[in-house]
Amino acid sequence: MKKLVLGFAFILGALSMNAQSISENALGIRLGDDDGFGGEISYQRALGDNNRVEIDLGIRDNSNFDGFKATGIYQWVWQLDGNFNWYAGLGAGLANYDSKSTDESETFVFAAGDIGIEYNFPNTPILLSLDYRPEFSFGDRFNDFGNDVAIGIRYQF
Numbered sequence: 436m437k438k439l440v441l442g443f444a445f446i447l448g449a450l451s452m453n454a455q456s457i458s459e460n461a462l463g464i465r466l467g468d469d470d471g472f473g474g475e476i477s478y479q480r481a482l483g484d485n486n487r488v489e490i491d492l493g494i495r496d497n498s499n500f501d502g503f504k505a506t507g508i509y510q511w512v513w514q515l516d517g518n519f520n521w522y523a524g525l526g527a528g529l530a531n532y533d534s535k536s537t538d539e540s541e542t543f544v545f546a547a548g549d550i551g552i553e554y555n556f557p558n559t560p561i562l563l564s565l566d567y568r569p570e571f572s573f574g575d576r577f578n579d580f581g582n583d584v585a586i587g588i589r590y591q592f
Contacts, residue, residue, distance in 0.1 A: 457481050457484070457485065457487055457512050457520075458479070458481060458555075458560075458562070458591035458592070459480075459481050459592070460478070460479065460480055460481070460591065460592050461477075461478070461479040461562055461589040461590065461591045461592075462476075462477070462478050462479075462589060462590055462592070463476075463477050463562070463587060463588050463589030463590055464476060464477060464587065464588060464589075465477040465491055465493070465564075465585045465586070465587040466585055466586055466587070467568075467583050467584055467585025467586070468583070468584060468585070469495070469568075469570065469581040469582060469583035469584075472495070472496060472497070473493050473494050473495035473496060473504070474493050474494060475491040475492060475493025475494075475504070475506075475585075476491070476492050476493060477489065477490070477491045477587055477589060478490045478491075479510075479589065482509075485511060485512045485513065486509070486510065486511050486512065487509075487510050487512065488507065488508070488509055488510070489506075489507070489508045489510055489524070489526075489549075490505075490506070490507050491504070491505070491506040491507075491508075491528075492504070492505050492506075495530075495532070498535070499534065499535055499536065500532045500533060500534050500535055501532070501533050501535065502530055502531055502532035502533065503530065503531055504528055504529070504530040505528055505529050505530070506526060506527075506528035506547060506568075507526045507527060507528065508524040508525065508526030508547060508549045508568075509524050509525060509526055510522045510523065510524030510549060511523055511524065515552070518554055518555045518556065518557055519552065519553070519554055519555075520552070520553050520554075520555065521550075521551065521552050521553075522549070522550070522551055522552075522553065522566075523548075523549065523550045523551075524548070524549040524550075525546075525547070525548055525549070526546075526547050526548075526549065527544065527545065527546050527547060528544070528545050528547060528570075529542070529543075529544055529545075530542070530543055530544075530545060530572070530577070531543075532576075532577060539576065541574050541575060541576050541577055542574075543572055543573055543574025543575075543577050543578075544572075544573050544574075545570045545571060545572045545573060545581075546570070546571045546573075547568050547569065547570045547571075547583075548568065548569045549566055549567075549568045550566065550567055551564050551565055551566025551567065552564065552565055552566075553565075553587075555591075560590055560591040560592060561588065561589070561590065561591070562587075562588070562589045562590075562591055563586075563587070563588055564586065564587040564588075564589070565584075565585075565586050565587075566584070566585055566587070567582070567583070567584050568582075568583040568584075568585070569581070569582060569583070570582075570583055
């Protein structure tokens with residue numbers, strides 16, 4: 436176990452040496468699917484040279500329910516090559532889903548991870564991303580695991 440922890444720390448340290456400075460702010464949209472297509476307003480705020488916080492607020496919709504989600508994720512960012520970065524993070528959120536077939540409604544919390552790749556367009560303040568966000572819900576009806584895959588486009592300032 437000790438070797439595993441030391442190996443993980445070494446890999447993170449080596450990767451952070453290649454980190455590049457990230458934009459102070461980025462605002463845009465994130466479009467994804469996890470049991471229903473949804474759009475989110477997405478805001479990223481740099482906390483250092485290679486870490487940031489991402490706040491997303493959006494809606495979800497499918498044939499069984501309507502809902503909203505608010506998510507906050509702390510992310511670490513590493514440079515892959517040139518204008519490509521990859522990132523990983525951890526966070527949590529709050530959601531409310533209303534059933535279309537019954538009168539049921541539930542507000543619940545969830546834990547989330549995040550891993551993705553992004554491209555920072557040269558000479559323009561546009562950031563394009565693709566990410567995978569596993570989510571663990573803790574509610575009565577929505578008490579399960581979800582896979583949220585999304586594409587994002589943000590304006591950096």
